[in-house]
Amino acid sequence: MSKIENPNSQIPNPKSENWFASWFxxxxxxxxxxxxxxxxxxxxMDNLTHYLNLPEKAxxxxxxxxxxxxxxxxxxxxxxxVGADLSENSIAIxxxxxxxxxxxxxxDMREPFEEKFDAIFNLFTSFGYFENDDDNLKTLKAxxxxxxxxxxxxxxxxxxxxxxxxxxxxxxKTIDGIDFHIKRYYIDNHxxxxxxxxxxxxxxxxxxxxxxxxxxxxxALMAEAGIYLLEVFGDYKLKKFHKTESERLILFFx
Numbered sequence: 593m594s595k596i597e598n599p600n601s602q603i604p605n606p607k608s609e610n611w612f613a614s615w616f617x618x619x620x621x622x623x624x625x626x627x628x629x630x631x632x633x634x635x636x637m638d639n640l641t642h643y644l645n646l647p648e649k650a651x652x653x654x655x656x657x658x659x660x661x662x663x664x665x666x667x668x669x670x671x672x673x674v675g676a677d678l679s680e681n682s683i684a685i686x687x688x689x690x691x692x693x694x695x696x697x698x699x700d701m702r703e704p705f706e707e708k709f710d711a712i713f714n715l716f717t718s719f720g721y722f723e724n725d726d727d728n729l730k731t732l733k734a735x736x737x738x739x740x741x742x743x744x745x746x747x748x749x750x751x752x753x754x755x756x757x758x759x760x761x762x763x764x765k766t767i768d769g770i771d772f773h774i775k776r777y778y779i780d781n782h783x784x785x786x787x788x789x790x791x792x793x794x795x796x797x798x799x800x801x802x803x804x805x806x807x808x809x810x811x812a813l814m815a816e817a818g819i820y821l822l823e824v825f826g827d828y829k830l831k832k833f834h835k836t837e838s839e840r841l842i843l844f845f846x
Contacts, residue, residue: 656718660686720803
C-alpha cells in the first residue's frame with residue numbers, strides 16, 4: 593500500500609484503497625516515466641495490429657491508457673479507439689485529444705464494458721496491481737466479456753523471471769531537477785519498487801507493487817476465466833518467448 597508523507601494539494605488521498613490510485617494520479621509519476629521509449633511502443637502497436645490483421649476502423653480498447661499517448665497513435669493508424677483508465681487526472685489530460693473516433697473515459701478494468709471491441713490491449717505491464725488476487729481474475733473475465741465474437745485480447749506483461757534475475761536493488765534518477773531514489777526487491781510473490789524524493793521542501797514516498805505473474809500463472813487464470821490463449825511472444829518484435837531470456841511476456845487470447 594502506498595504512503596505519502598507531507599502531501600501537497602496536488603497529491604491525492606494517501607488512504608486510497610489501492611496504491612496505484614494515488615501514485616498514478618500524481619504529476620510525479622509522469623515525470624519519472626516520461627522518458628519511456630515511445631518509438632519502440634509505436635513499433636509494437638504496428639506489429640500487434642498487423643499480426644491481428646484488424647479491419648479498417650476496428651473498435652479498439654486501450655485498457656489502462658494513462659494519458660492516452662498509445663490510444664492516440666492507434667487512432668492515427670485508422671482505428672476507432674476508446675482509452676480507459678482509473679486515473680481521473682490522466683483521463684482529463686487524454687480527453688483533450690478526443691475526436692469522433694477517439695474517446696476517453698474513467699473506468700475500473702475489473703468491470704466489463706457495455707460495448708464490444710474487436711481488440712483489447714492492456715500494454716506495458718498494466719496488470720497485476722490489485723491487493724486481492726481475485727481481482728486479476730475479475731479483470732480477465734471483464735476483458736473477455738468486452739470482446740466481440742471475433743475479437744482478440746492482448747496483455748503485455750514483464751517477464752518476471754528475467755526481471756527478478758536482473759533486478760537493480762538501488763538507483764537514483766534525476767529528472768526535471770528531482771532526485772528519485774529507487775529501491776527494488778522481490779518478496780511474497782510481488783515485485784516492489786520504493787520511490788523517495790523531495791520537491792519544494794516536501795518529502796514523498798510511494799511504493800509500486802506488482803504481482804509476479806509467470807506464464808503458468810496466466811495460463812491458470814485464463815483457464816479459470818474461460819479464455820483461450822492463442823500465442824505467447826517475448827518482445828515487441830513478436831519473437832518467440834523464452835522463459836529466462838525474453839524481456840516481455842506478451843499474451844494473445846480470445
